[in-house]
Amino acid sequence: MEYNSLDSYLKRTFGGKVYKLALSMGATCPNRDGTKGWGGCSFCSAGGSGDFAENTLSVGEQIELAKKRVDSKFPKKNDVPRMYIAYFQSFTSTYISGSLTLHSLRERLMAAALNKCVVAVSVGTRPDCLEPEVMQILTEVNQIKPVWVELGLQTVNEKTAAVFGRGYELGTFTDAYCRLKKAGLYVVVHVILGLPGESEDDMLETVRFLSGLTPVLDGIKFQLLHVLRGTRLACDYEKGLFETMDFEEYCSVLGKCLKLIPKETVVHRITGDGPKRILIAPLWSADKKKVLNSLKKYLLSI
Numbered sequence: 316m317e318y319n320s321l322d323s324y325l326k327r328t329f330g331g332k333v334y335k336l337a338l339s340m341g342a343t344c345p346n347r348d349g350t351k352g353w354g355g356c357s358f359c360s361a362g363g364s365g366d367f368a369e370n371t372l373s374v375g376e377q378i379e380l381a382k383k384r385v386d387s388k389f390p391k392k393n394d395v396p397r398m399y400i401a402y403f404q405s406f407t408s409t410y411i412s413g414s415l416t417l418h419s420l421r422e423r424l425m426a427a428a429l430n431k432c433v434v435a436v437s438v439g440t441r442p443d444c445l446e447p448e449v450m451q452i453l454t455e456v457n458q459i460k461p462v463w464v465e466l467g468l469q470t471v472n473e474k475t476a477a478v479f480g481r482g483y484e485l486g487t488f489t490d491a492y493c494r495l496k497k498a499g500l501y502v503v504v505h506v507i508l509g510l511p512g513e514s515e516d517d518m519l520e521t522v523r524f525l526s527g528l529t530p531v532l533d534g535i536k537f538q539l540l541h542v543l544r545g546t547r548l549a550c551d552y553e554k555g556l557f558e559t560m561d562f563e564e565y566c567s568v569l570g571k572c573l574k575l576i577p578k579e580t581v582v583h584r585i586t587g588d589g590p591k592r593i594l595i596a597p598l599w600s601a602d603k604k605k606v607l608n609s610l611k612k613y614l615l616s617i
């Protein structure tokens with residue numbers, strides 16, 4: 316089967332390969348500090364889904380450092396300048412609290428958008444952290460470079476969401492989605508496959524819901540549930556309260572999900588990679604390259 320992959324979308328849109336730079340906005344998360352909940356979503360590690368980003372440097376410094384990291388991983392073969400997406404990944408990047416003010420949010424997003432090598436700015440956040448002032452800033456930055464807003468919905472099943480402690484209801488997501496699309500922003504939604512208590516039907520229901528959104532969803536990221544050391548999920552896993560998916564199960568569900576999504580929706584990710592040093596399960600997911608190749612091979616075969 317074919318799907319609209321991020322690589323091909325980036326090539327079509329920007330005319331070549333684009334690399335992601337993992338950055339930190341210096342934000343925390345309302346689901347960790349008691350505003351919405353304590354301790355965060357059960358699967359979230361202390362790095363707040365951004366275990367590869369730096370925390371204390373300016374955006375410009377982070378960009379330079381992240382570029383070096385990318386260049387050492389993918390050595391340059393010529394002098395053609397590389398294109399990058401500035402990805403504010405860790406915690407909730409539009410949560411105005413502590414050292415992150417509206418002013419510093421604007422300043423940091425602008426610093427990324429005005430950087431010559433950056434072709435798009437991606438912001439990972441929650442739908443309940445998109446107040447009108449934040450929307451105004453995102454819209455302003457979107458005039459300079461495309462802004463992608465990434466929302467960690469994970470599931471439309473309210474029961475599952477309550478179990479892992481998402482801290483907002485589906486209505487909050489749909490309201491934010493409508494406002495983001497009305498403002499002309501590009502929206503990517505994260506979905507986790509294999510959440511405790513979810514059947515295959517539950518997972519497909521989430522994808523069916525997202526596939527029916529109007530206007531059509533711009534991007535979707537599929538992530539295999541990882542159990543990471545130090546999370547609440549790890550305690551439940553060690554108590555034997557749930558099992559993680561095996562590779563065959565993941566392939567099968569992912570294939571069914573991909574068949575449901577509209578052709579216009581770009582598949583930004585077909586699985587994720589939890590930081591290896593704290594990965595408890597499933598261990599088969601640790602070899603990212605092998606997993607991705609096997610997944611792609613499976614998808615081609617169906």
Ligand code: SF4
Pocket residue numbers: 344345346347354355356359360363364405406407441467
């Ligand atoms: S909303 Fe995101 S950053 Fe916050 S606890 Fe959940 S996964 Fe972690």
